[in-house]
Amino acid sequence: xxxxxxxxxxDPDWSSKALILVCVFSFFGFRSANxxxxxxxxxxxxxxxxxxxxxSFLHNTLxxxxxxxxxxxxxxxxxxxxxxxxxxxxxxxxxxxxxxxxVGLVGLxxxxxxxxxxxxxxxxxxxxxxxxxxxxxxxxxAAFVNLLTAISWHFTFERGVWRKxxxxxxxxxxxxxxxxxxxxxxxxxxxxxxxxxxxxxxKINRFKxxxxxxxxxxxxxxxxxxxxxxxxxxxxxxxxxxRVRNYNINKELILKKPILGYGTGNEFNMMQQSRDPxxxxxxxxxxxxxxxxxxxxxxxxxxxxxxxxxxYLVFQCTSSRFMLxxxxxxxxxxxxxxxxxxxxxxxxxxxxxxxxxxxxxKGIGLNYENKGIIG
Numbered sequence: 001x002x003x004x005x006x007x008x009x010x011d012p013d014w015s016s017k018a019l020i021l022v023c024v025f026s027f028f029g030f031r032s033a034n035x036x037x038x039x040x041x042x043x044x045x046x047x048x049x050x051x052x053x054x055x056s057f058l059h060n061t062l063x064x065x066x067x068x069x070x071x072x073x074x075x076x077x078x079x080x081x082x083x084x085x086x087x088x089x090x091x092x093x094x095x096x097x098x099x100x101x102x103v104g105l106v107g108l109x110x111x112x113x114x115x116x117x118x119x120x121x122x123x124x125x126x127x128x129x130x131x132x133x134x135x136x137x138x139x140x141x142a143a144f145v146n147l148l149t150a151i152s153w154h155f156t157f158e159r160g161v162w163r164k165x166x167x168x169x170x171x172x173x174x175x176x177x178x179x180x181x182x183x184x185x186x187x188x189x190x191x192x193x194x195x196x197x198x199x200x201x202x203k204i205n206r207f208k209x210x211x212x213x214x215x216x217x218x219x220x221x222x223x224x225x226x227x228x229x230x231x232x233x234x235x236x237x238x239x240x241x242x243r244v245r246n247y248n249i250n251k252e253l254i255l256k257k258p259i260l261g262y263g264t265g266n267e268f269n270m271m272q273q274s275r276d277p278x279x280x281x282x283x284x285x286x287x288x289x290x291x292x293x294x295x296x297x298x299x300x301x302x303x304x305x306x307x308x309x310x311x312y313l314v315f316q317c318t319s320s321r322f323m324l325x326x327x328x329x330x331x332x333x334x335x336x337x338x339x340x341x342x343x344x345x346x347x348x349x350x351x352x353x354x355x356x357x358x359x360x361x362k363g364i365g366l367n368y369e370n371k372g373i374i375g
Contacts, residue, residue: 001022001081001087001091001094001095002091002094002095002097002098003018003021003022003098004018004019004021004022004095004353005095005096005098005099005102005353006098006099006101006102006105007102008099008102008144008346008349008350008353009099009102009103009105009106009134009136009141009144009346010102010106010134010136011134011135011136012135012345012346015345015349016345019073019076019349022080022081037362037363038082038083038359038360038362038363040313041078041082041310041313041359042078042082042083044306044309044310044313045071045074045075045078045310046075047306048070048071048074048303048306048307048310049071049072049075051264051299051302051303051306052067052068052071052264052299052303055260055261055263055264055265055298055299055303056263056264056265058263059262059263059264059265059266060263061263061264061265061266062265064265066265066343067264067265069342069345069348070342070348070351070352073348073349073352074310074351074352074355074356076352077352077353077355077356078356078359081353081356081357081359081360082356082359082360082363083360083363084360087360088364089361089364092357092360092361093155095357096151096155096324096357097155099147099148099151100148100151100152103141103144103145103147103148104148104173106134106136106141106144107141107145107173107177107180109133109134110128110131110133110134110180111176111177111180113131113133114127114130114131114180124179124180125179125180125182126180126181126182127180127182128141128180128181128182136346137344137346138181138182138183138186139183139185139186139335139338139339139341140335140339140341140344140346140347140350141177141181142177142178142181142183142185142186142189142335143186143189143331143332143335143341143347143350144346144350145174145177145178145186145190146174146186146189146190146193146331147327147328147331147350147354148170148174149170149171149174149190149193149194150193150324150327150328150331151324152166152167152170153167153170153193153197153327154322154323154324154327156170157200157201171190171194174190175187175190178190184237185334185335185338188334189330189331189334189335192214192330192334193327193330193331196210196211196214196326196327196330200323207323208315208318208326211315211318211326211327211329211330212315214330214333215315215329215330215333216333217333217334218292218333218334218336218337219292221337222290222292222293222337225244225247226251231244231247231248240280242279242280242281242286243289243290243338245275245279245281246271246281246286246288246289246290246293247290247293249271249274249275250271250288250290250293250296250297251293252274253270253271253274253297254293254296254297254300257300258296258300258301259300259301259302260299260300260302261296261297261298261299261300261303262297262298263298263299264298264299264303265298266297266298267287267288267294267297267298268285268287270297271286271287271288271297272285287340287343288340289338289339289340290336290337290338290339290340291336291337291339291340291341291342291343292304292336292337294340294342294343295307310355311329311332311333311355313359314328314329314355314358314359315329316362317358317359317361317362322361324358325358325361328354328358332351
């Protein structure tokens, strides 16, 4: 599992091979745990799988293998991690550590390559896309870096002791990476995370309620984006209008079939049919650039509710001394606002892995929290 978690940030081929090893070793070392605490997540994941299959069958998209990526991978991880009694808190902690190690190695490798190839400090902003040593899109890597920040905060603040120099070092690394990537969204989410860290540090009451409200802001932003003034501000911030055009086309399509959508696997075809053939997004075959819109296009409100229920159950894995699921939820909620995050390999594997890692933590965590094992 540690081998897989360190490979999450690497090229897709690496983590795919590591997933095979995870499945093989989990199979030979498998011992089913008491699944009462995580029976509902399994039921919801199964519903997502069945809904995807049914929707694809009805719309003749069953032959497209990518439609099974999220539900299939999530189910695989549930069966190999979430209900495997042999996986204890020490394994979860090790997986989180190796994930942060992998994220750090990828960032530093690309940074070293930038300077090795003659890059200069004055030209470093946004140069990430010019580096091809590790094949990971900047939006995805920015989400990985924010998760690294959250994990580091959790384990440097273990048992109430704030190891501030480690935290400051992680912040410096994170912002160097954000600047290197030119990721404004990554910077914004990091500011939000650090604000939540302060709330946690100060032991603000109703912390989970605050996190819940913050996680729902992207849904509110989807509604606000329908106003011309907000769209104008977004274009000024983004510097171009393709995302706004994407939004408007997707909104019109979704309003025509809001309940069940146009069928999983049929999202891209519907977008292309509605776009101007001369537009940038048509010529470059853009996806929705928004996971909420993508899900609504394929499966309508029904599928979106099922996915939101999965993440709500992840949030329920949060305890007063194990806040990582809440921070994970915030990162994913915002990155899905600007990217079809679950339509690429890195997004699929990251989300499926962490969702079930937290389910496993819930399965064992309630038994150990009072003994001080969860930091």
